[in-house]
Amino acid sequence: MYTEIEQQTLDIDWFFxxxxxxxxxxxxxxxxxxxxANSEVNNKKLVSYFKGLPNISDTIINPLLDGLLTKIxxxxxxxxxxxxxxxxTQRGLYSFDKTNLNDFTDTQYHLVSTPVKPLKVTDLPPDILDILIQTKIEDNIKLISDxxxxxxI
Incomplete structure (x- = not known):
């Protein structure tokens, strides 16, 4: 479990x-x-798995990123x-960063980079998929910039 203090003070990698x-x-x-937040063990397993993947994709940097970062x-x-x-992103994942850093309650993130060849959930082993599927969004990831x-959920 990640405590609220850890969440407020660390830059934690997570996936959905x-x-x-x-x-x-x-x-x-x-x-x-x-x-x-409820399972640091599961999250660390995902971090380890995705970090261990080979490069499979070129990346596209969000064309609006420089303007956004200049504001921040x-x-x-x-x-x-x-x-x-x-x-x-080179491993096929869409990448997002927190827009308002160190604002614990703010839930806004922005797209940083997009894979040319996205990794699909059907490419994952069952144990990784079982963990990942617990953190899901109803929107199509390919269409999310903010x-x-x-x-x-």
């Missing part, structure tokens, strides 16, 4: 699905969905900022 595709999210010290940080996306997002994490 729409039943077809998979997304990676950097929490930015935001409140985690209950399914993620005063500068656009650089290699250091993009590193973790690109890592997961994520409201409160919609994740």
């Amino acid at each position: 699905t729409d039943g077809n595709y998979i997304s990676f999210v950097a929490s930015g010290a935001g409140k985690l969905p209950e399914t993620v 940080f005063g500068s656009g996306a650089d290699e250091r900022y993009l590193r973790d997002f690109m890592y997961f 994520l409201d994490a409160s919609k994740i």
Whole structure:
């Protein structure tokens, strides 16, 4: 279990699905969905699994990202900022980052990068799929550019 203090102070990697595709999210010290917060063990298993995958895809950086980051940080996306997002996107995952960092109650995230060749849930082993499917959104991941994490069940 991730405590509320851990959630408020750590940038925790977590994942969700729409039943077809998979997304990676950097929490930015935001409140985690209950399914993620309730099982640190399961979340770490997902992190380990997805980090262990080979590169399967080129990436597309969100064309609106530089403008958004300039508003937030005063500068656009650089290699250091993009590193973790690109890592997961090269493995076929859609990547999101918290828009208002360190605002625990804010549930807004923005798209950072999209895979050219997305990984599908049908590509996952049953034990990983069983964990991932617990954190789901009804929207089509391919159409999300601004994520409201409160919609994740």
